[in-house]
Amino acid sequence: MCGFIGELLKEKHDYLHENTWNQALEAIHHRGPDQTGVYKNNSVRLGFKRLSIIDIKNGIQPLSYENYRYQIVFNGEIYNYIELRENLLQQGYHFATQSDTEVLLALFVAEGPAMVEKLRGMFAFAIWDNESSQLFCARDRFGIKPFYYFEDQERFFFASEQKSIMPLLHHEITINHQSLQHYMTFQYVPEPSTLTNGIHKLLPGHTLTINKQHQHTIQSYSNRLFQPQAKIIGENKIKQTEECLRDSVQKHMRSDVPVGAFLSSGIDSTAIVALAREINPELLTFTVGFEVDGFSEINIAQESAQKLGVKHISKIITPEEFIQELPKIIWHMDEPVADPAAVPLYFVAKEASKHVKVVLSGEGADELFGGYNIYREPLDLAWFKRIPKPMQSAINRFATKLPSSVKGRNYLIRGTTPIEQRYVGNAFIFKEEEKADLLNAYNPAHPFTEVTESLYQQVPHYDDSTKMQYIDMHTWLASDILVKADRMTMAHSLELRVPFLDKEVFALARSLHTDDKLAHKTTKYILRMAMKEVIPASIVQRKKLGFPVPIRAWLKNELYLWARSLILESPTEDLFNKDFILAMLDAHKANQADYSRKLWTVLSYMMWHSIHLSENSQTFVEQKIQNKS
Template sequence: MCGFIGLLKAETEMLGATERKEFENRLNIIDYRGPVDQGYYEDETIIFGFKRLSIIDEVSGHQPFAYEDDRYWMVFNGEIYNYLELKEYLQREGIDFMTESDTEVIIALFSKQGVDCFKQLRGMFSILIWDKQAQCLYGARDPFGIKPFYYKETEQGTFFASEKKSLLSDSEQIDQQGLQHYFTFQYVPEPMTMNQKVHRLEPGSYFIKQYNRPITHFRYFQLSFHSKENTDNQWVDKIQSTLDQSVQMHMRSDVPIGSLLSGGIDSSFIVALAKQYHPNLKTFSVGFEQDGYSEIDVAKETADKLGVENYSYIISPEDFVEKLPKIIWHLDDPLADPACVPLYFVAKEAKKHVTVVLSGEGADELFGGYNIYHEPDSLRVFESIPTPVKNLLARVASVLPEGVKGKSFLTRGTTPLRQRYIGNAKMFEEKEKNSLLKTYHQDYYYQNVTAPLYDKIGNEPAVHQMQYIDLHTWLRGDILLKADKMSMAHSLELRVPFLDKEVFQLAREIPVNKKIANGTTKHILRQAAQGIVPDHVLNRKKLGFPVPIRHWLKNELYSWALNLIQESQTAHILDKEVVFDLLEDHCMDKRDNSRKLWTVLMFMLWHQIYMENKFDIAELQSEDKTESKLVDVS
């Protein structure tokens, strides 16, 4: 697990001392991604910088990596889990290897197959390959977007990096479309960022940039569904064997490995399978002092029954607020998912014991784990209602006061799926954004993001359409963003066995009635977990990382929130009176505005860090030295 920066220069010349120092500073700002080793390569056309966190072949995996008499130079962030199998294939083809690293396997495969090689990689990755002979740069990102990949066109040339902060300058401007979408989705949807000139390479794609020519993008992996019929027993067998193989491959490491453990089925399933290959597996959990917002007791019970060590960390409101600026700085863009905070703390504690952790991200998107996926079934009654009657019901719902029982049901039932569902979170409606944002632009409608996705998947059942939307928005914009940034903030590699190509190829074939059934989500995955996962976990309500912001914003965090609103220099962007009203209505229990408030507050904090330069970046970048409250509850 590593970090890189690259520059394909606009002019063919070596960097001067000033430009070289600036480039080194851009790399050093992400030192935490790879504190073990660093390296540079420069010729007249390109320069690469690399920070390494050694996981496989700690001795000889140095990057930038040269291959074929220095024709190819490569930097690579991630892990290729099938590198041993690919290496055996290449050796049968007569290729010799100098190292034991997965890095050499990638470049050897590229040398033989070109861009077709990306289809064969089973893992998480962002890759840059410079063909010095052809004067051509190639870049690729893994199918799900587990690893980040940013780029930016400048007068100096085209920059590429693992983190956006490596690409920023003093003259950055907010991307107005990204800003507006943030207040809908609670994150900036890819390929946009909150900064106007910085973009992200989309998952499952690669680019080719010939020197002094425009960059061209290509897709090598498409997400789709293709339902097949099997008995429950057949599905169970397939899930168990495929996931077991994925976990086994994800445990390939030359450094200590552990696993995150919540109170849910996903992480428990991963831990139960991982223990077969690592009997001394350590697990890590997190919770809050507030009653009802901790899964530590359940995680401890799970760990006891699985026979693994478990360590937990209790987060106080003071911890929470103290680390927020550091967390937002690491995220690069504002993210209004409070779950990034407990993830930051559990990663911090895990790093004290291991260098790699497994985690359960992706199971909900692949196997139908969100409660909202029940909605199409609950609204099925509207399918038989004639259109004129539905239009009448929609008008009735529109005039009913907020909070009236049945209003939401009528509204959802009379609204087409593609208009009502944009992913797992929807913060502000367009009318609300128009009041909140002084920069509101009617052309930046949120459906600009989701409509093209619905056009591609519109013939699938409603639940598959919702999964498709989540895989392309929520998963990469929220779930994987915080997983990468919060773990790498502590130089910890986080691996996600559910987000494996072979697991996806299986999940895409499972019909909806096997995912959503008997009043549960992930129905067939739960069956597959029986006898492997402890019974107390199998049918628990999904919580994820619950965070008590609803309570805290009325009490412990009220003064902090009020001060942030007052001090934030965002009056040219936001109507602060609207924000103050949200806070006061929430505190007076008129309505629960906690998630909307949190969305505004995280933008304001991001603005203070990245636009107002209110915080000392060296302090935000520094290693977290706070005193541990680690408790061994094994």
């Protein structure tokens, strides 16, 4: 796990000033504090920050191959690199190191861009070919590792984090209002856009090639389509699921440094821990919680760890620590993601980094195996589909005119609203009419559906539950779940690995029928059955909390004055109707409504704006770089 930056010059232009380059590179020091490397010629300059995990002694980057013809910077891990290496050796390729980086580069020499289809792992990388003057970049199929890029008249610049590009734009940064509008719906900016005009993300499962004439080609190499087969929940399919996960965990345990695991209350992390313990009985596990009833998984995690026979370390987060660390959290997040779960993830990563260099985690299980309770909603609403569409429309019009307090109103509305119009992903923060009141530059020409419409059009034949999974796979997973997972662990130079988001696991999960996932009034049914002999019975059917955060309670009490002060002092009057926000805050404090998620979405943006865009932002960034944290 590492970080990189790169600068590809256009003709008759000079490199960035050395101070600007160093600032961009040092901005991601936390991603790789073990070593710094730079490669430079007349066309390209590559910078690297290394976190040593595989071949600690020799895996230094940028790494070259074939007498310096090729240069690579690579962030991630290739879990099948041993098998790929053996195959390449048989073809006559030679290796000077034991690193997966050299295998990656040799595979590119052997097979060209098509090599990405053979990779089993998480990755973002850039390969420079001195002979053809061509740059080839790629990002893993799920978007576990980040890849940002920016281009102007002088250069093409790319980086592992957006903050490395900010020094290039400091006096010209402008907000993308369309992205801000979508952020207020989703609590994140859907990829490939960012909040900053000019900066983009390479989409998951895509490659980017720049030739000698600086012409760009972006191509998809991996579709993440579900291909459900006949519904047969038999012992064979259950056994296949167990064996597939066991193999993935085994591959993800490959490391030359200690590996630990996050452990919460649910089946996902418990399954990973149970399978990892088979490989390393001395596995360390970690969790955090809050001293608020219903917002701590520590006792459950400790009980699970005891039953699994693994060592466990936990920490309580206080409101004071929460506030104190927020500026660091927002800085490391790189762009606002208003998911409160990022905060405990930051703290559990901080604790884990004191003991290990790599952790396993359960991200991706819900999206692949149907784990969110909301995926069951179409099953509960299925009888509405038997009603003629004209009558459905009449019921919908009638229900929307009912007072919001009438019992059953929302049920009738949901049941008569097509899935394409009611489901935008796991988070649905502000509705369009609310954004019109919130945002001073609201544009009705850019509703949230412009993000999801094309995705729904790709899978018209799916049942509604699988459509919801597909939407989450392409939005929520890449732009929220994996962003906070990467940034909050990298903040502490900790590598996070996600065995559920594996090429082979997805190949199995994509074949599952909806009944395999949502049978017997539960979620992730086949995963629960596959793990019933592996993990304690008490956990198989347990509903997880998922590192919950008491934002709702704190915004009424401990965080109220802080939130009010931030709203009033934030230099964002041109963006927001602050009277509308303050009214929400006061109504929330008075228990008139629960506005906690809406407020946290706005507050997260305001903190990000102050840290990255305000007059004092440069001072804050320089302090972070100087402190290397």
